[in-house]
Amino acid sequence: MKHWMKSTLLCMALASLAPSVMAQQQKETFDIGDKTFVLNGKPMVIKAAEIHYTRIPAEYWEHRIQMCKALGMNTICIYAFWNIHEQEPGKFDFKGQNDIAQFCKLAQKHGMYIMLRPGPYVCSEWEMGGLPWWLLKKKDIEVRTNDPYFVERTRLFMNEIGKELAPLQITKGGNIIMVQVENEYGAYATDKEYIANIRDIVRNAGFNDVPLFQCDWSSTFQRNGLDDLLWTINFGTGANIEQQFKSLQEARPNTPLMCSEFWSGWFDHWGRKHETRDAGVMVSGLKDMLDRNISFSLYMTHGGTTFGHWGGANSPRYSAMCSSYDYDAPINEAGQTTPKYFKVRELLGGYLDEGQQLADIPAQIPVITIPTFEVTEIAPLFENLPKAHQSETIKPMEDFNQGWGSILYSTTLPNVQEGTTLIINEVHDWAQVFVNGKLLGRLDRRREENTVKLPALPQGAKLDILVEAMGRVNFDRAIHDRKGITESVKLASETTTTDLKNWQVYSFPVNYEFVKDKKFRKGKKIDGPAYYKTTFNVDKPGYVFLDMESWGKGMVWVNGKSIGRFWEIGPQQTLFMPGCWLKKGKNEIIVLDLKGPEQATIAGLDQPILDQLRQEAPLTNRKDGETLQLSGEQPVYTGSFAAGNGWQEVRFDQPIPARYFCLEALNAQDGKDRAAMAELYLLDEQGKPLSRQNWKISYANSEETYGGNFTADKVFDLQESTYWQTGGKEKYPHQIVVDTNADTKISGFRYLPRAEAGAPGMIKDFRIFVKSAPFQY
Numbered sequence: 001m002k003h004w005m006k007s008t009l010l011c012m013a014l015a016s017l018a019p020s021v022m023a024q025q026q027k028e029t030f031d032i033g034d035k036t037f038v039l040n041g042k043p044m045v046i047k048a049a050e051i052h053y054t055r056i057p058a059e060y061w062e063h064r065i066q067m068c069k070a071l072g073m074n075t076i077c078i079y080a081f082w083n084i085h086e087q088e089p090g091k092f093d094f095k096g097q098n099d100i101a102q103f104c105k106l107a108q109k110h111g112m113y114i115m116l117r118p119g120p121y122v123c124s125e126w127e128m129g130g131l132p133w134w135l136l137k138k139k140d141i142e143v144r145t146n147d148p149y150f151v152e153r154t155r156l157f158m159n160e161i162g163k164e165l166a167p168l169q170i171t172k173g174g175n176i177i178m179v180q181v182e183n184e185y186g187a188y189a190t191d192k193e194y195i196a197n198i199r200d201i202v203r204n205a206g207f208n209d210v211p212l213f214q215c216d217w218s219s220t221f222q223r224n225g226l227d228d229l230l231w232t233i234n235f236g237t238g239a240n241i242e243q244q245f246k247s248l249q250e251a252r253p254n255t256p257l258m259c260s261e262f263w264s265g266w267f268d269h270w271g272r273k274h275e276t277r278d279a280g281v282m283v284s285g286l287k288d289m290l291d292r293n294i295s296f297s298l299y300m301t302h303g304g305t306t307f308g309h310w311g312g313a314n315s316p317r318y319s320a321m322c323s324s325y326d327y328d329a330p331i332n333e334a335g336q337t338t339p340k341y342f343k344v345r346e347l348l349g350g351y352l353d354e355g356q357q358l359a360d361i362p363a364q365i366p367v368i369t370i371p372t373f374e375v376t377e378i379a380p381l382f383e384n385l386p387k388a389h390q391s392e393t394i395k396p397m398e399d400f401n402q403g404w405g406s407i408l409y410s411t412t413l414p415n416v417q418e419g420t421t422l423i424i425n426e427v428h429d430w431a432q433v434f435v436n437g438k439l440l441g442r443l444d445r446r447r448e449e450n451t452v453k454l455p456a457l458p459q460g461a462k463l464d465i466l467v468e469a470m471g472r473v474n475f476d477r478a479i480h481d482r483k484g485i486t487e488s489v490k491l492a493s494e495t496t497t498t499d500l501k502n503w504q505v506y507s508f509p510v511n512y513e514f515v516k517d518k519k520f521r522k523g524k525k526i527d528g529p530a531y532y533k534t535t536f537n538v539d540k541p542g543y544v545f546l547d548m549e550s551w552g553k554g555m556v557w558v559n560g561k562s563i564g565r566f567w568e569i570g571p572q573q574t575l576f577m578p579g580c581w582l583k584k585g586k587n588e589i590i591v592l593d594l595k596g597p598e599q600a601t602i603a604g605l606d607q608p609i610l611d612q613l614r615q616e617a618p619l620t621n622r623k624d625g626e627t628l629q630l631s632g633e634q635p636v637y638t639g640s641f642a643a644g645n646g647w648q649e650v651r652f653d654q655p656i657p658a659r660y661f662c663l664e665a666l667n668a669q670d671g672k673d674r675a676a677m678a679e680l681y682l683l684d685e686q687g688k689p690l691s692r693q694n695w696k697i698s699y700a701n702s703e704e705t706y707g708g709n710f711t712a713d714k715v716f717d718l719q720e721s722t723y724w725q726t727g728g729k730e731k732y733p734h735q736i737v738v739d740t741n742a743d744t745k746i747s748g749f750r751y752l753p754r755a756e757a758g759a760p761g762m763i764k765d766f767r768i769f770v771k772s773a774p775f776q777y
């Protein structure tokens with residue numbers, strides 16, 4: 001390159017950088033001071049917007065950063081997602097959509113600092129909480145522990161992140177001001193040695209110039225808090241802020257306070273009510289913090305989309321996440337302003353940093369519509385089988401080196417007598433059972449379904465079990481979530497049980513290269529699994545919402561990019577299609593529908609449909625006609641909870657043998673009709689919390705599932721901000737019955753009311769019943 005050309009390019013590059021970047025490149029300092037953060041020697045309140053580079057097309061990163069800036073924020077908070085960067089062991093990808101350093105630089109261009117949260121675990125409703133699936137190929141792996149293999153792989157990944165991002169620390173002329181160690185580890189385990197290991201791995205990766213921090217809940221931060229790390233607290237809209245920081249302030253009177261995740265909304269699960277949080281309540285929480293100089297990160301400020309197969313799931317009671325990660329955030333899924341946005345902007349406008357001006361809101365990206373088109377080509381899945389693996393026994397997907405997608409297990413049945421049941425352990429996550437090509441049943445892990453009744457069959461019938469993997473669990477121990485069929489397939493008659501063997505196993509991964517390569521032909525839709533393909537026309541690209549309402553269950557690829565999953569049950573019925581991935585003229589779309597559509601048509605809408613549950617009522621925990629019978633039962637304890645937030649513990653006189661636990665709430669602190677409960681633990685003989693891994697709700701007399709998502713299993717979902725709440729019309733008493741699935745002794749319990757000050761539903765008087773045998777209904 002000629003010298004003059006080089007310098008012109010350099011001038012152009014410099015001209016495009018805002019003055020603040022020049023300042024930042026002069027190298028700045030960021031420290032933890034006395035009750036405050038300190039930027040270049042001056043007190044700083046961090047006003048961070050959490051957005052995820054993985055959930056925004058790279059083409060729009062800058063737009064979204066500018067949207068956050070115009071909201072009045074001064075920082076962007078991000079996770080690094082290990083499993084998107086290292087999809088195969090040792091093959092790292094930091095290019096294009098995965099160019100996390102470029103994302104940070106764009107933030108710097110707009111004068112925004114970065115809080116980096118590189119995991120290794122990130123939760124985030126992301127497949128396996130950001131951990132790569134291939135870790136599960138090691139049979140006995142224990143992720144998020146000192147398991148040597150896990151620690152070693154973490155170190156290798158963190159070193160790569162260090163190569164990308166350590167040079168961008170603020171002290172080196174970049175904009176990274178803080179780096180997080182692990183993520184809410186207190187909600188997972190108590191193991192300071194492990195956290196110390198991760199801290200050292202993060203430091204050794206090069207992050208030794210800026211403060212390192214831990215984020216946890218107010219109830220768990222001390223479990224793993226290391227002396228040399230900053231501690232921050234996570235909580236959501238509506239939380240009692242005073243209460244949330246109380247124990248932190250007691251433990252560390254001089255620490256700067258930060259809510260490292262202030263939840264603006266919440267995420268959606270398939271088959272459950274769409275979540276929203278009130279804008280006014282959210283803004284008043286932010287104001288409360290700003291008035292006390294408390295730093296915050298607004299999780300999410302823009303949720304975006306969990307494209308492709310990257311959504312996670314919760315468990316127990318397996319429940320996969322929707323593709324939309326709109327989160328009811330101030331910036332909606334499509335990157336547009338919302339009423340919440342303007343409320344936050346107005347607030348933050350009153351709390352600007354010295355010399356900061358409220359930036360203009362960047363131009364909104366145009367929206368388009370697409371007239372209904374028909375999908376005309378079809379490639380039935382059973383006519384497009386890839387090469388089979390042979391396997392004597394049933395094995396999960398990971399054992400066939402498959403990470404995501406669907407997997408088909410086929411075998412030949414012996415002579416089957418009337419009354420025989422097929423038992424599949426375990427279905428991860430949604431299976432269809434075919435005999436001689438005919439669909440016999442569908443099994444849904446969310447409902448813990450695992451049996452299909454077989455008709456009488458002569459020897460030699462063909463059994464096909466097609467299992468679709470939904471997201472890997474991203475929270476708690478169940479993150480060791482292998483896919484396909486994890487244990488066994490058995491035939492059970494009254495007298496015998498036999499293991500089925502000699503399987504042909506077919507993998508259907510989700511990468512476009514695999515998907516596009518099917519034998520498509522012109523044809524009508526079928527009832528059964530098939531790939532569909534067509535092209536549609538776009539005059540002028542813009543973003544649009546693809547309406548999948550008439551389709552069953554599966555995934556969509558447009559111009560080679562997987563834009564997400566659909567499922568007729570909702571609540572999400574449309575898929576966000578970024579305009580930057582469309583082109584003028586012809587665009588290709590491929591749909592995998594595992595069930596089959598009612599109509600093979602699609603339209604592009606200018607509004608999303610995120611709140612339409614169909615086909616089934618939300619899952620609740622009271623069967624039709626059931627009413628709990630307590631008249632013959634003796635309570636083992638009668639008492640009253642204190643008013644107010646925070647954990648309360650109740651101990652019985654002596655441990656009592658129990659499998660079933662019933663709490664009957666007799667009235668509320670506010671004298672009204674509702675009951676609510678955020679979390680419940682049962683205590684063993686030593687007074688330690690029992691594992692809740694195998695818990696089920698046997699019964700809840702009432703659950704609010706239309707006004708919001710408040711089912712009874714929320715009392716053991718480990719999230720302190722979610723809760724069981726009874727419906728508006730039902731009156732006290734209210735009962736919840738837990739089946740612990742274990743025969744143990746219970747010496748008491750811990751109860752957490754809702755986190756909001758003075759919120760409805762706080763229980764006052766109650767009775768406790770425990771039994772080894774089920775209750776009567």
Ligand code: GLA
Pocket residue numbers: 122123124125183184234261266267
């Ligand atoms: C926790 C996690 C986040 C996310 C939120 C819920 O705070 O740290 O990654 O999962 O819960 O959205």
Ligand code: CA
Pocket residue numbers: 678679714715716717718719720721722723
């Ligand atoms: Ca909860």
